[in-house]
Amino acid sequence: MSIYNNVLVVLDPSADEQKALDRAIELARKQGCQLTAFLSVYEFSYEMTTMLSGDERESMKQSVIKDRELWVKTFLEQPSALGLNIKMHVVWHNRPFEAVVKTVLDNNYDLVIKGTHDHDVLKSMIFTPTDWHILRKCPCPVLLVKDHAWPAKGNIIAAVNAGSEQEHHLSLNQRVIHKAQQMSQLLDARVHLVNAYPGTPVNIAIEIPEFNPQEYNDTLRRHHKDAILSLAEKHQISNEQCHVLEGMPEDVIPKLAKKLDAEMVIIGTIGRTGLSAAIIGNTAEHVIDRLDCDVLAMKPADFICPLEKS
Structure with missing residues (x-):
């Protein structure tokens, strides 16, 4: 039985290698699914060409789309030779993340796969505004691909x-x-569960002399440990694969992923947007930015896409 049936693969127009497509092909080989190679294109200069008529601008736009379709086809030749039928979808849109989300909504995709960028100077993975918007607003799970392989007998972390x-x-x-x-x-x-819990607030220990920080910390740890072991028991996961660690999730999860050499971290994101995102932040985004493996971001069951509401 397939976990995912209809997968949208977001190509990177600036890259010679398409790691999202490579990962999608690997997924399709393992469980069988329909892949669609997706590209959003936009040339601002064409919209500003006031000397041309509307029909002429439309013709130029279609010419650009056709050119990019030919470019996409070059990446599909090899998988096609291997018997994989990958669809292609190139659209004209000035906001790539909206193009992705709209395509998901219109075609009921159940997974989006997208690569992240390698920063040449820092040699680390960084996210573009498009990545953040897709992560927050896409109604289906999003698999953000990095360079870590998917070896057998590896580890998957559920945060x-x-x-x-x-x-x-x-x-x-x-x-x-x-x-x-x-x-x-x-x-x-193997599945590992990880739960981060905050350490003792320093200001409390200073302001309240009778406060026992060690006792507080032990109590908090026991609460989280009991809770994660209860979760593990419900899902038949051994206690040895449960990790309760003190610290912020953005510190704890990447350290554990490195220690276990995990090939994937699965994390929930509530898709906070607007002012609340600016003030409170999105934990998932802080975590993802520091991981070297693939990340599968899940939304709540009742998540409503902002674009769908509008």
Whole structure:
């Protein structure tokens, strides 16, 4: 049974190698699915060509689209020779992330695969505004591809918020673990659960002399450990594969991923946008930016895409 059936693969117009497409082909070989190679193009200069008529500008736009379609086809020749039928979809849009999300909504894709950029100077993975917008607004899971391979007998990390009693966190935990188990079967990997918990606030220990920071920390750790072990038991995951670590998720999860040499981290994201995103931030984004392996970002079951509402 396929985990994903209809997959949108976002190509990078600035790259000679398309790692998102390579990963998508690997996925299709493992479980069978329909792939669509997607590219959003836009040339601002054509919109500013006031001397041309509307029909002439449209003709020039179609010419650019045809040219990019030929470019996309060069990446599809080899998989086609191997028997993979990959569709192609090139659109004209001045906001790439909106083009991706609209295409997902219009065609009911159940997974988006996109590569991230390698910063030549820092030699680290960075995200563009398009990446952030897709991560926050795409209604289906998003697989952000890096350079780590998918070896057999590897490790998949499911990042959970086990200590929370909020309904959206409880629901998202279940979705993240379920997806991790599906992917572990597909990749022949082991599932690890990780839960980060905050350390003792320094200001409390200073302001309240009778406050016992060690006792507080031990109590908090036990609460999170009991919660994650309860989650693990429900999903038949051994205690040895549960990790309760003190610190912020953006510090804890990348360290564990490096220690386990994980090939994938699965994380929930509530898709916070607007002012709340600017003030509170999105934990998933801070985590992803520091990982060297693929990241599968999951939305809550009741997530409503901002573009769909408008």
